[in-house]
Amino acid sequence: MAIIHGGQLSKVAKQFGIPEQEWLDLSTGIAPFSYTIPEIPEKIWQDLPTISPSLITAAQGYYQAEFCWPVAGSQQLIEKLPSLWNDKNSAIKSAQVKHAYLPKVGYKEHQRAWSLAGYQLHFYQGVLPDNIEKNSVVVVINPNNPLTDTFSIQQLTQLRKHCQQQQALLIIDEAFADIFPPEFSFIPHINNEYEDLIVLRSFGKFFGLAGIRIGFVCTTEIWRDIIKESIGPWSINGPALFIAEQALQDISWQILQKDRLQSQSEKMHQLLLTYFPTARIKTNALFVTVFMENAKQIYQRLCESAVYVRLTDEQDALRIGIAEPKQFIELKSILIISL
Ligand SMILES: Cc1ncc(COP(=O)(O)O)c(C=O)c1O
Incomplete structure (x- = not known):
């Protein structure tokens, strides 16, 4: 498709x-x-890319995140998450039917990824799901593209509670969230209470540089490590890392x-x-x-x-x-x- x-x-x-x-x-x-492309030192083009502590610090500051990691656009992770979740959750391996809950209207790549992985798809609209199967996956796009609808921290906290009860993976796609005040984001609410929570942030949309293919995932320590391991050392090119580090600090x-x-x-x-x-x-x-x-x-x-x-x-x-x-x-x- x-x-x-x-x-x-x-x-x-x-x-x-x-x-x-x-x-x-x-x-x-x-x-x-x-964002105006800064002058990129020749070394950045010559060397293999490295994800530096200074980039992580810049991203932690901008996204209000304790644990975050760059990806080659949030799309890279959207495609990878089904296999990462199947590997992490041993119960899902033996499940006869796997379930994913998705917004009826919204960025269709989520739907495609979970459908390709053999998940049974359930669609919700307007109201977040409150009756979910064990070990399932719930995707929220906040704000929704193209509907513009948003969910509050209170609604998402409630959803996280359901996910926790059902050991479900909660994915919040905040691709367009940069335009809102910092309190809009669920990232500062990620904590040790529930580990299976992933927030995706696009870089390309707000900074107007979709072509450089970088985004960030903000999550718990365990998922940061899984994602870091899975994307390998050189998925994101050096110039993109260099530009993002500057842009994220340019208040x-x-x-x-x-x-x-x-x-x-x-x-x-x-x-x-x-x-x-x-x-x-x-x-x-x-x-x-x-x-x-x-x-x-x-x-x-x-x-x-x-x-x-x-x-x-x-x-x-x-x-x-x-x-x-x-x-x-x-x-x-x-x-x-x-x-
Ligand atoms: C809601 C949403 N999430 C994620 C993406 C993927 O964007 P990117 O891979 O550039 O971060 C898009 C792209 O349009 C989108 O609309």
Whole structure:
């Protein structure tokens, strides 16, 4: 099953017969402002990459984590977790049916990973599951992509309690959490009370550098060690480690980034409200999701005008990435003509 993601412009450009360079690409939730790549010493390119204590300290500070480790994008770990969980949990090996609980709507790679590993999938929506099988897996995407919905620390603490009772693995995907205040994250609540808890953090989205393929996992000591061992010494390239270490410590850039994403996303919300007054519009600082009955037709019309957004898997909404000021003007003028 090939999963459709945003960011596949060349395919869409070909489909609509419009050259790639003519498109306004708002198909991802990656920040349109990226962290400025610092000068990278030649040695970083020459040497094998090392995960330095200074990078770990920077990540611990930024993510408020006691135990964390870099990965080659959270996607790397999403793919690996089923086999790591099967190896760690001896009871799961003998289980006839293995169960995974996933959001009905959300980043589909979680679903794919657990389904490929032979798990029976159960879907929840809105309310977190409170009746789960022993040794199962629960995935929460917080905030949800594309719904923007969030769960509170209280709700997640309750869920952790259920997971603990059932010896289930709890995975919280906080790929888009950087845009919220630090209190939003469940990372500071990871403790020794329950070891099977993993929080995934993307680096590429908030820092606007999805191409360098780095992310972080924040978890308990035992899982940090399992993950560290499993990804091996050189999964993440040296330049990515170097850039991330600087970006994670660059507090003034992070403040600027939050402010400008917030302000652009408010503008986007207002603009889209003007054009889709009856639609349900849900906005966060990294994307806007517009639910409407004719999402598919509007998607088609926007593509014909060389505006690439993401039609959700359910085909009931368009997820639109945040436009930077120049793109915003372009979007506005295209909407006037094409809608
Ligand atoms: C919710 C969610 N989690 C994880 C990822 C994977 O991102 P990355 O591997 O760049 O960290 C994505 C990518 O779109 C996502 O939307």
